[in-house]
Amino acid sequence: MDTKLRYGFRDARLVQAKIRQIQKLVTRPWAIMEICGGQTHAIKKFGLDQLLPPEIEFIHGPGCPVCVTSLELVDKALQIASLPNVIFTSYGDMLRVPGSKGDLFSVKANGGDVRVVYSPLDSLKIAQENPQKEVVFFAIGFETTAPANAMSVLQAEAMGIGNFSLLVSHVCVPPAMRAILGSPSNRVQGFLAAGHVCTVMGYWEYLPIAQEYRVPIVVTGFEPLDILEGVYRVVRQLEGGMHEVENAYSRLVTYEGNQAAQKVINQVFEVCDRKWRGIGMIPKSGWKLRDAYRKFDAEHRFDTQAIETQESPLCIAGLVLQGLKKPYECSAFGILCTPQNPLGATMVSSEGACAAYYLYSRNLESPETNHV
């Protein structure tokens, strides 16, 4: 295996040493939320929750862009993608997300031109190559994907590409943290902030949250040692009765973040209220295209009909996304709801909490496996 990964941030001895440090520190149960779904997957994939002392409980956060994209927008995507003159482009993860009726895979099977791309700039290229078609990119994601999406709009304008638009579903982390902390049922006592979001945005936004809600927030990366370092620092603060913002991902994150990226985001997007799937409307929690760039807004360009959404009555994704339930507490988990036949988006995405539990720890009941 790659020496950097196996002997660096995944080094078994360093991992064990960090776990022992945490064991020494912890005196009582603590509930820590990792914001990002990428962190949830790393925790389950590397089995970090098994290695940590039982006092540490991970509450899995809403930081899975695929999962929180509202059903209305997924349904709009399905409508637009079904139009005859449209090439609908999206990150691969979105193709399997269930809308009220079907998903983008079924639109594709029924003749819709749906293509997986790795970047909005790939979509822009498709638009250039197909001037007679309308090319739409499903611009979902947190602050992490926003700079590239904003850049695609600026480039489309500079190059005079008129057949390109974004179906925007941008969401932002800090308002979601406030919503979780402000909820009467909140159990979260400390946060691992999402390292890649902070790479773009810095961590200045989190200072008032830490002060206001008296909650420690540690900017954390995605490798096993990164995550354990984040946990260690959160526990250290909790045990010491502190509530600061710390940066445990300093090899990528600075206080100010990526200024150039923030500038591009601000130029193209403005803050808006946004509906989160499974959670509901969170005020000022999203970004939409500014009026100056409205012509690149797919919602504006395509007259989508009134949409009546229908969630599966069994799915508890909303409670999972708020950290109120664990995936295995859902009656449909692993039985009616699987990655092959997902009832909710949290079972689809490579960052969804239900998918992480399903893939890495479903029915791991046999205790002797830990001694093999």
Place this chain on the structure above:
Amino acid sequence: MQPIICIHGILSLLKQTMSDDHQTVDFLGAYCPLPLTHSEQIVIGHGSGGRLTHDLIQRVFATHLNNPLLDQGDDGVVLPAIEPESEIVVSTDSHVISPIFFPGGDIGKLAVCGTVNDIAVMGARPLYLTAGFILEEGLQVEVLEYVVSSMAKAAEEAGVAIVAGDTKVVERGKGDGIFINTSGIGVRPRALQISGRNARVGDQIILSGPLGEHGVAVLQARGDLGFLSDLQSDVAPLNHLIAEALEAGVRGQENAIHAMRDPTRGGLATTLNEIARQSNVGIIIYEAAIPIQETVISVCEMLGFDPLYMANEGKCVFFVDPASTDRVMKAIQANKYGAQAAVIGQVVAEHPQKVLLKTTMGSTRLVDILSGELLPRIC
């Protein structure tokens, strides 16, 4: 080519003569415009069964694949009788890979190796293949020729003969250049019991080499990753390696190898899950023991893929009696396709039908089968 005299030519000449009865016509002889030979591009006529088909067979297939059995030229091929103490193993596989060419191979090599390996992992010696081609109108004949010559090379290395074939042409837009189906026949001794149902508790699991090279090479060849490396697909015929392993595994009437499978689509994770279910046993593998190239790890990390699920086309997983593991391993490692083979895990009685992975960190996690398509992550 000689001009062909046809009725149409004579009639048009007569008509011309009759309407111009006041003029003298220089009689040039009966003629007709020659049909194009279409020697550069596949046209619908190449699948008609007529002259164009015949030309294509002569130029491409007969040139590269000729052997006495294929040259029989009848509707079916007559094969010699199989030895009485043997059983026949048959397998078929369709290949629709895009792009047709990728680093380390092409659809032709893949089509031969895929079926050869499927027969070999059954413990059989592959002998004969058939090949069915579905060509898309507009395909360059040169491309087809390259693919067929590459099939010939792979078949030669594997020691199998391609003994029957078929070609159809579909309209442009209704195919993807070229699809190839290959079916194969192999023989194995009647006493040999090798099956995915036969993995036993205690068996050691040998993987013949590093994972994921075919999957990553093809992703790169599609050109949408935006980066390149020198990684090559591992596509290779494994029948000699497997025969050598089987020979090393002989123990009286029995063989120490209980099951074999090539982890193609769905990768190692899917193959191990299939065998755990078929044999109703548990499987434990050790992350630290699984050979994976650095490039494969890096690409997978970047895209959010897991090498355990990436496709391989030149790897085999062996379930071997622990008493004979060393001997079988030596035989595998002596073959050029098995130089990096490793024991990656074992079969256990606990957690039947489940595959668990011991991470380098000492935690344990479930390894599930691949669900649907591999999808790259967002951020």
